[in-house]
Amino acid sequence: MYKEVISPILDKLDSETWHRRAREALHWTEISPLSLKILEQFTYRRKRFTDERLKVCLGGVEFDNPLVVGGGWDKVGRAVKGLWQLGFAGVEVGSILVYPQPGNPKPRQFMLGSGVSLNRLGFNSPGVEVVARNLRTYRNSSIPIGISIGKNKDVEAEDAPEAHAIVAKKLYHDAAYFVINVSSPNTPGLRELQDKGPLTDIVQAVNQVMGEMGGRKPLFVKIAPELTNEAVNDVIKVVMDNGLIGIIAANTTVSPELKAKYGERWRDEAGGLSGDDEDFRRMTTEKVAHIYRETNGKVEIIGVGGVKDTATALGKIKAGARIVQAVTGIRGEGTTLPGRITRGLVKLMEQEGIKNINELVGSEAS
Numbered sequence: 180m181y182k183e184v185i186s187p188i189l190d191k192l193d194s195e196t197w198h199r200r201a202r203e204a205l206h207w208t209e210i211s212p213l214s215l216k217i218l219e220q221f222t223y224r225r226k227r228f229t230d231e232r233l234k235v236c237l238g239g240v241e242f243d244n245p246l247v248v249g250g251g252w253d254k255v256g257r258a259v260k261g262l263w264q265l266g267f268a269g270v271e272v273g274s275i276l277v278y279p280q281p282g283n284p285k286p287r288q289f290m291l292g293s294g295v296s297l298n299r300l301g302f303n304s305p306g307v308e309v310v311a312r313n314l315r316t317y318r319n320s321s322i323p324i325g326i327s328i329g330k331n332k333d334v335e336a337e338d339a340p341e342a343h344a345i346v347a348k349k350l351y352h353d354a355a356y357f358v359i360n361v362s363s364p365n366t367p368g369l370r371e372l373q374d375k376g377p378l379t380d381i382v383q384a385v386n387q388v389m390g391e392m393g394g395r396k397p398l399f400v401k402i403a404p405e406l407t408n409e410a411v412n413d414v415i416k417v418v419m420d421n422g423l424i425g426i427i428a429a430n431t432t433v434s435p436e437l438k439a440k441y442g443e444r445w446r447d448e449a450g451g452l453s454g455d456d457e458d459f460r461r462m463t464t465e466k467v468a469h470i471y472r473e474t475n476g477k478v479e480i481i482g483v484g485g486v487k488d489t490a491t492a493l494g495k496i497k498a499g500a501r502i503v504q505a506v507t508g509i510r511g512e513g514t515t516l517p518g519r520i521t522r523g524l525v526k527l528m529e530q531e532g533i534k535n536i537n538e539l540v541g542s543e544a545s
């Protein structure tokens with residue numbers, strides 16, 4: 180019903196507007212246990228699915244399944260419980276900046292084809308103070324919240340470490356884990372912060388502030404899918420040298436060739452492509468496998484890019500990801516997405532005699 184009727188209608192409407200309405204609708208379901216129960220009726224088989232065999236642990240943080248909402252779906256921290264009720268194990272909120280920033284001129288989010296998106300939002304964020312207020316609601320819940328940190332576009336590269344540290348300090352008590360997002364394609368110069376020197380400075384600033392606040396939490400670096408394997412190896416070195424837990428692979432792609440698959444007019448449009456594109460999915464999965472092989476599984480990997488069903492989630496897990504994320508797939512597949520993926524994983528494990536999802540991590544990385 181969703182894919183046949185609702186999704187094609189949404190494809191014709193302004194993508195960002197509908198995204199915001201979907202987030203707000205989820206937000207309002209959080210007002211009472213009854214409305215959350217009603218929301219549950221929209222999940223696959225009308226029940227939030229859990230199964231002991233799907234539990235994963237990342238740096239001491241427990242997730243009741245390996246599927247988490249990726250950065251960008253809820254940039255403001257207003258739909259965490261609603262998303263959890265649909266079946267996700269957690270939500271990565273953000274990316275969050277120190278100051279409010281409107282982002283690029285609209286329209287700036289487009290559907291190129293079914294389940295494939297192009298966005299150049301440009302880090303629109305209400306700023307850390309507003310997000311901190313929003314997240315207070317979830318302080319007593321045990322839902323793991325990842326905090327994705329970005330930098331305002333007018334913050335100079337040399338001030339980026341301080342900007343990241345400010346957000347980490349303010350949201351320290353809300354975060355199950357932190358992410359340094361230096362891979363959005365829509366902030367000029369941001370991806371240069373993936374280089375060893377600037378990345379080390381940011382990582383050390385965040386580590387220091389976490390130490391002052393009460394101890395280190397799992398910290399990830401999120402990379403671009405276009406990084407060469409050599410550049411990924413540099414990121415791995417920064418991660419290992421500074422005691423980080425791992426890497427998120429990957430952000431959206433700026434590849435003109437991939438954009439042009441959906442019409443020549445998209446080739447030179449600014450922004451990053453994401454979602455159900457075979458080549459994009461492969462690019463991101465290859466990055467996951469490379470990191471896994473290069474580190475012998477010693478670095479934790481969150482795999483993201485084109486996850487839309489059990490097979491695509493499993494592809495990332497077998498390549499080496501302990502957690503997988505979906506963003507565009509939520510729009511493409513609707514509210515049944517998490518339940519279908521998690522039930523599908525259990526079914527497959529039963530067929531193959533696998534007792535725990537962790538056994539599958541990296542099983543096909545070579």
Ligand SMILES: Cc1cc2nc3c(=O)[nH]c(=O)nc-3n(C[C@H](O)[C@H](O)[C@H](O)COP(=O)(O)O)c2cc1C
Binds near residue numbers: 250298302507
């Ligand atoms: C509309 C939109 C906004 C996004 N905003 C962010 C963001 O703020 N921070 C971030 O780390 N990634 C952001 N992303 C990237 C996603 O987290 C993810 O890496 C990428 O979309 C690939 O996953 P997907 O194919 O499941 O969408 C955004 C993606 C989309 C589609």
